[in-house]
Amino acid sequence: MNSMERVMTAITHKEPDRVPMFHLFSHYGAKELGINIKNYFSDSKNVVEAQLRMQKKYSNDCIYTFTYAPIEIEAFGGEVVFTEDGPPNSGQPFIKNIEQIKDIDVPLIGESQQLKRVLETTQALKESVGDKVPIIGVVMSPFSLPVMQMGFEKYLELLYFRKDEFDFLMKINQEFCVAWANAQLEAGATAICYFDPLASPAIIERSKYIETGHIIAKETISRFNGATATHLASGISLPVIDDIISTGSAVLGFSEEDNIKEIKEKAKGKICLLGNLNGIEMANWDKKTAQNKVKQLIQGAARGGGFILSDNHGEIPWQVSESTLLDIAETVKEYGTYPIREEA
Amino acid sequence: MERNIKLFEEFQQALLEVNRIKAAEIFDEYYNINQSFEELEQLTMKALEVIGDGWEEGQLSLSQVYMSGVICEGLIEKYLPDHLVTNGAELKIAIGVLQDHHSLGKRIVYSILSSSGYHLIDFGQGLSVDEIVEKTINENIDILLISTLMLPSALKVKQVVEMIKKKGSPAKVIVGGAPFRLDKELWRRVNADADGKNGIEVQKIIKRFSEGGKQS
Numbered sequence: 161m162n163s164m165e166r167v168m169t170a171i172t173h174k175e176p177d178r179v180p181m182f183h184l185f186s187h188y189g190a191k192e193l194g195i196n197i198k199n200y201f202s203d204s205k206n207v208v209e210a211q212l213r214m215q216k217k218y219s220n221d222c223i224y225t226f227t228y229a230p231i232e233i234e235a236f237g238g239e240v241v242f243t244e245d246g247p248p249n250s251g252q253p254f255i256k257n258i259e260q261i262k263d264i265d266v267p268l269i270g271e272s273q274q275l276k277r278v279l280e281t282t283q284a285l286k287e288s289v290g291d292k293v294p295i296i297g298v299v300m301s302p303f304s305l306p307v308m309q310m311g312f313e314k315y316l317e318l319l320y321f322r323k324d325e326f327d328f329l330m331k332i333n334q335e336f337c338v339a340w341a342n343a344q345l346e347a348g349a350t351a352i353c354y355f356d357p358l359a360s361p362a363i364i365e366r367s368k369y370i371e372t373g374h375i376i377a378k379e380t381i382s383r384f385n386g387a388t389a390t391h392l393a394s395g396i397s398l399p400v401i402d403d404i405i406s407t408g409s410a411v412l413g414f415s416e417e418d419n420i421k422e423i424k425e426k427a428k429g430k431i432c433l434l435g436n437l438n439g440i441e442m443a444n445w446d447k448k449t450a451q452n453k454v455k456q457l458i459q460g461a462a463r464g465g466g467f468i469l470s471d472n473h474g475e476i477p478w479q480v481s482e483s484t485l486l487d488i489a490e491t492v493k494e495y496g497t498y499p500i501r502e503e504a
Numbered sequence: 505m506e507r508n509i510k511l512f513e514e515f516q517q518a519l520l521e522v523n524r525i526k527a528a529e530i531f532d533e534y535y536n537i538n539q540s541f542e543e544l545e546q547l548t549m550k551a552l553e554v555i556g557d558g559w560e561e562g563q564l565s566l567s568q569v570y571m572s573g574v575i576c577e578g579l580i581e582k583y584l585p586d587h588l589v590t591n592g593a594e595l596k597i598a599i600g601v602l603q604d605h606h607s608l609g610k611r612i613v614y615s616i617l618s619s620s621g622y623h624l625i626d627f628g629q630g631l632s633v634d635e636i637v638e639k640t641i642n643e644n645i646d647i648l649l650i651s652t653l654m655l656p657s658a659l660k661v662k663q664v665v666e667m668i669k670k671k672g673s674p675a676k677v678i679v680g681g682a683p684f685r686l687d688k689e690l691w692r693r694v695n696a697d698a699d700g701k702n703g704i705e706v707q708k709i710i711k712r713f714s715e716g717g718k719q720s
Contacts, residue, residue: 241604241605241630243603243656245656245659246654246655246656246657247654249603249604249605249653249654250604250605251605251630252605252630253605307606311605311606311607311608312570312606312607312608313570313607313608313611316567316570316571319567320522320567320571361562361565362559362562362565362566363565363566363567364565364566364567365520365564365565365567365568368565368567394682394686396562399562416686417562438686438687439686440655440683440686440687440690441686441687443655443687444687444693477655478655478656479655479656479659
């Protein structure tokens with residue numbers, strides 16, 4: 161099977177030849193090319209070259225066109241702070257007060273150099289891999305984006321006490337999100353990963369999510385012209401798995417803190433699980449630890465398909481060594497071949 | 505006593521529902537019955553502790569922890585004069601976010617410590633290693649609370665600890681934030697003095713440090 165066949169088989173809740181593995185590389189590509197992160201993202205050719213190299217090197221079952229979360233903030237005119245050894249981060253929030261919200265316009269994709277670069281990257285990668293490897297594009301959910309737009313504290317004030325302004329901002333974000341997702345799909349992305357960390361009950365209580373973020377997710381995802389994976393960026397997802405299934409997502413990025421047995425039962429035949437290795441701890445794993453973690457995860461989650469092995473945050477940290485990533489890939493090949501063997 | 509227990513439960517419920525008005529009414533009633541600032545402080549701290557535990561156990565959300573802290577801070581401020589520091593007055597405590605601008609964790613800890621009568625110096629967010637070290641030295645800080653969101657920032661705590669020691673500061677460093685939650689041993693590897701899992705835990709650690717103890 162090629163990567164596309166392997167992944168599609170898993171998503172349709174059948175067992176492929178082996179467990180599909182997604183190493184979700186974003187800024188890690190700069191390490192592969194030996195250049196700094198800001199330079200790396202300044203030219204789509206860098207990302208194309210690194211993604212293709214890393215796909216082969218690690219037998220990776222996906223291409224990931226995600227650059228950094230605040231790329232969408234740049235499109236809104238906000239600031240991004242680059243570091244030498246980690247993901248670019250959002251700077252000072254550009255919404256300084258809630259009254260400003262009514263003056264915000266939906267950014268046009270074609271007017272953002274950074275977003276256009278991602279589309280160029282996606283097109284070039286699609287030309288290179290065709291239908292053999294799935295290309296995963298990324299959007300931030302309209303519900304979670306305001307954490308970077310206005311800061312978490314102000315956003316909670318908006319969410320709990322300023323319904324009119326909240327609804328207005330959601331409309332803006334929703335229009336942008338749909339346009340951005342569909343532009344990536346049109347450029348060649350196979351599916352869109354909808355990052356929605358605030359959907360996790362660890363961040364926002366389920367009752368609030370149901371009356372806000374969940375409705376927004378359903379409306380937004382229904383307007384994407386392609387398949388969607390929802391990712392809670394290491395937040396627990398078990399208590400909201402049925403809600404996420406009802407948004408139409410085909411895949412769910414679950415947390416290391418979720419109970420694997422329970423989540424596997426709940427997901428069976430309904431949503432494909434993606435996860436859930438701890439990327440932060442991964443930076444300190446030796447070979448044996450990597451092997452044990454992967455074997456345990458395969459034992460708990462792989463039977464019957466409906467599972468893609470990955471980290472639980474949606475991004476491999478810079479600090480993780482290449483040898484650890486290779487150990488993970490090798491262990492998947494050795495112990496993730498279907499049918500899964502019982503381990504003592 | 506029974507009325508106090510009932511009011512405590514109602515107060516906690518009002519906080520979880522982010523109902524500021526209801527929480528304030530209960531707070532007033534509690535004060536009228538008990539006529540004691542200490543009792544009010546106990547009410548808020550107990551409620552915040554139960555809510556913090558609920559988050560640790562996966563039963564409650566971070567937004568509920570945050571909003572509860574903010575509501576309690578406002579209520580305590582209303583009853584206690586600004587200058588009245590009831591706890592840790594002998595210690596200079598500061599809090600800051602290293603490298604990024606996400607300040608929710610800092611705000612939660614700030615609210616909880618303020619609600620329990622501690623005075624904190626807020627160093628702000630988006631701080632470089634040099635900035636946080638300089639502020640710690642210039643302000644003669646005894647306890648430095650560092651909040652981080654991402655792994656690279658968390659790893660930079662090691663430099664902060666080295667630099668403040670090199671400059672002769674005896675400040676104890678308590679860390680917190682997502683990287684330390686996801687990797688339970690990380691605080692030791694960056695040579696922090698303690699891992700402040702949540703606001704209440706930070707409060708207990710400060711109390712222990714002020715009595716000469718340390719985190720094991």
